[in-house]
Amino acid sequence: MSLHSSLILAIVERRENSKHLDPIWNKHHIERVEIVLKETLDAKGRIPFYDQYGVIRDVIQNHLTEVMTLLTMELPSNLSNTKEVLKNKLKIFSALQHLDRNCAAIGQYQAYNAEVQEELNKTKEHFSLTPTFTGVMVHIDLAQYEGMPVILTSGKMLDERVGYARIMFKNDIFCIQSHSSVHCKPKQIVFYFGHGTLQYPAILVSKNLFKPDLMDTEWKEVTEHKDVRVLGLPISDYYVLMPTVEREAYAELISHIFQGRKDSFISAENLLASWSFWTPLLQSLANTFPRLYPGGADNGNMLDFKLLGREVTFANEAVVMVTQDHMGGSGAESFQVMQGKYRSADMVSAWPEELIVRLAADLQAAAENAVREGGRFHLALSGGSSPLALFQRLARHHYSFPWRDTHVWMVDERCVPLTELDSNFRTLHDHLLKHVKMSYFNIHPMPVQMNQRLCVEEDSGALLYERDITQLVNASSFHFVLLGVGYDGHTASLFPGSKLDANGNSLVALTESPAKPHQRMSLTLKAINQAQKVGVLVMGKSKHELVTQLSRVKDNPNNWPITGIRPTSGRLVWYIDYDALLG
Numbered sequence: 003m004s005l006h007s008s009l010i011l012a013i014v015e016r017r018e019n020s021k022h023l024d025p026i027w028n029k030h031h032i033e034r035v036e037i038v039l040k041e042t043l044d045a046k047g048r049i050p051f052y053d054q055y056g057v058i059r060d061v062i063q064n065h066l067t068e069v070m071t072l073l074t075m076e077l078p079s080n081l082s083n084t085k086e087v088l089k090n091k092l093k094i095f096s097a098l099q100h101l102d103r104n105c106a107a108i109g110q111y112q113a114y115n116a117e118v119q120e121e122l123n124k125t126k127e128h129f130s131l132t133p134t135f136t137g138v139m140v141h142i143d144l145a146q147y148e149g150m151p152v153i154l155t156s157g158k159m160l161d162e163r164v165g166y167a168r169i170m171f172k173n174d175i176f177c178i179q180s181h182s183s184v185h186c187k188p189k190q191i192v193f194y195f196g197h198g199t200l201q202y203p204a205i206l207v208s209k210n211l212f213k214p215d216l217m218d219t220e221w222k223e224v225t226e227h228k229d230v231r232v233l234g235l236p237i238s239d240y241y242v243l244m245p246t247v248e249r250e251a252y253a254e255l256i257s258h259i260f261q262g263r264k265d266s267f268i269s270a271e272n273l274l275a276s277w278s279f280w281t282p283l284l285q286s287l288a289n290t291f292p293r294l295y296p297g298g299a300d301n302g303n304m305l306d307f308k309l310l311g312r313e314v315t316f317a318n319e320a321v322v323m324v325t326q327d328h329m330g331g332s333g334a335e336s337f338q339v340m341q342g343k344y345r346s347a348d349m350v351s352a353w354p355e356e357l358i359v360r361l362a363a364d365l366q367a368a369a370e371n372a373v374r375e376g377g378r379f380h381l382a383l384s385g386g387s388s389p390l391a392l393f394q395r396l397a398r399h400h401y402s403f404p405w406r407d408t409h410v411w412m413v414d415e416r417c418v419p420l421t422e423l424d425s426n427f428r429t430l431h432d433h434l435l436k437h438v439k440m441s442y443f444n445i446h447p448m449p450v451q452m453n454q455r456l457c458v459e460e461d462s463g464a465l466l467y468e469r470d471i472t473q474l475v476n477a478s479s480f481h482f483v484l485l486g487v488g489y490d491g492h493t494a495s496l497f498p499g500s501k502l503d504a505n506g507n508s509l510v511a512l513t514e515s516p517a518k519p520h521q522r523m524s525l526t527l528k529a530i531n532q533a534q535k536v537g538v539l540v541m542g543k544s545k546h547e548l549v550t551q552l553s554r555v556k557d558n559p560n561n562w563p564i565t566g567i568r569p570t571s572g573r574l575v576w577y578i579d580y581d582a583l584l585g
């Protein structure tokens with residue numbers, strides 16, 4: 003057995019050997035899990051390596067992720083069956099919720115940049131955005147752990163060198179008077195990997211939780227110890243278990259972790275799963291400026307972070323404020339939302355984040371209005387990448403959105419099974435629907451798969467969808483249709499060159515896309531133009547050319563399908579971010 007596994011197996015063994023743990027190892031009892039590895043050292047001398055990877059790839063992606071999977075995986079029937087352990091760990095990987103930059107707070111110790119300039123021979127203008135500190139919140143999409151945050155934290159140049167995994171349990175006892183009595187105290191289990199105040203590896207269980215069994219001889223209870231505090235509690239408040247035989251492995255492993263050594267027993271599959279889980283977070287953080295911290299005890303509480311719903315932010319205002327100017331942004335006017343006209347319709351423009359905030363607010367206002375007037379809100383949503391930030395915003399910030407009275411329809415769909423990553427419905431589901439409380443009956447995916455085949459005319463999927471619209475939506479007029487626009491001027495799945503009028507009176511049609519997947523189902527211009535409000539969302543520098551072109555062309559739906567969007571009695575609003583508008 004390799005070093006790494008022998009340390010971590012202690013965690014699994016404990017889980018397995020304790021009859022007390024099984025019933026409380028779930029979201030009902032666990033408040034949160036914290037997995038922490040703090041270092042006091044800097045990255046000096048290792049910069050050519052470190053600057054490419056940063057704290058996430060260096061520590062979080064391997065060591066701390068490994069601890070996380072072992073703490074949360076289903077226990078194998080036989081611990082020495084490495085295949086089963088691996089299978090169970092991979093199950094956790096596939097249940098991890100996608101991470102974006104809101105899920106992490108990042109920092110960089112102040113001297114780091116000078117070290118980079120020196121070791122990489124960079125000029126004084128060079129600024130590295132590599133984080134040397136991070137706190138990340140992860141959620142596991144399993145019924146057992148729903149809503150239970152797992153927090154992974156690591157950093158260089160912190161106040162002490164310590165590593166532990168702490169399971170904090172909910173305290174369901176409401177203490178009225180004597181707060182110092184034992185049952186009012188925090189309930190936690192700490193797998194202490196060493197260093198820090200305790201110095202030796204140990205498992206600590208709060209006395210108000212349960213008394214751990216000593217079923218094996220590998221662990222013994224320690225009752226005599228120095229008078230120290232461990233994670234907020236005097237050591238006398240814990241049952242303390244120590245390994246009986248001084249397992250060299252612990253000491254060695256810890257020193258490997260602190261030296262940043264990568265060798266461990268983790269299988270290639272495991273490594274790949276971890277790599278692909280962390281990559282999107284790194285990509286989304288690529289332009290984020292880390293908070294600078296002085297290092298050591300001087301950090302005070304400036305790296306404390308808080309969890310706000312699904313977001314992680316630093317708890318205190320930054321001491322070193324970094325303005326957008328450092329990033330080449332344009333400072334003061336960055337928060338303004340501008341109103342104007344575009345193609346003789348209304349236009350709202352702002353920096354991406356403010357634009358999404360505004361669009362989400364407009365959607366909520368439209369929803370509340372519709373529900374007030376008629377008890378229902380019919381919303382049709384597009385695919386594509388632009389609305390993702392909107393979906394996330396709605397899911398994370400709009401708790402008073404009237405989802406119960408909202409019907410969600412699709413503007414268009416790719417002819418692939420709804421579970422495929424390509425499917426517009428799948429994207430909508432993953433980023434919005436599964437995070438809000440909506441009735442199944444109000445969710446209307448397009449029937450692209452019927453009779454075990456995809457988008458075949460004779461199966462009449464388009465007709466079926468049209469019938470649903472006519473039956474449920476008053477005068478087949480959606481309250482809000484959200485569109486995107488493609489580089490070739492397509493909107494929904496209505497592409498240049500396809501005879502759009504040929505759809506006549508139909509509301510839904512099968513169409514062909516020049517790009518894969520070719521077959522599509524789409525609302526027609528007629529269906530969209532009957533809506534009460536149509537929003538077109540255009541984001542990103544890469545759309546600037548298109549926005550300029552569209553501002554010049556006349557309405558010509560056959561060449562530029564988006565120009566066919568002219569709501570008959572409704573209102574059209576363009577939501578264009580500054581990147582797309584100004585380039």
Ligand SMILES: O=C(O)[C@H](O)[C@@H](O)[C@H](O)[C@H](O)COP(=O)(O)O
Pocket residue numbers: 384385386387388389413414415416426485486487488489492493494495
């Ligand atoms: O299924 C789709 O792809 C669409 O509904 C499509 O009309 C989309 O809105 C545009 O192609 C813009 O896509 P982006 O937002 O990814 O640029």
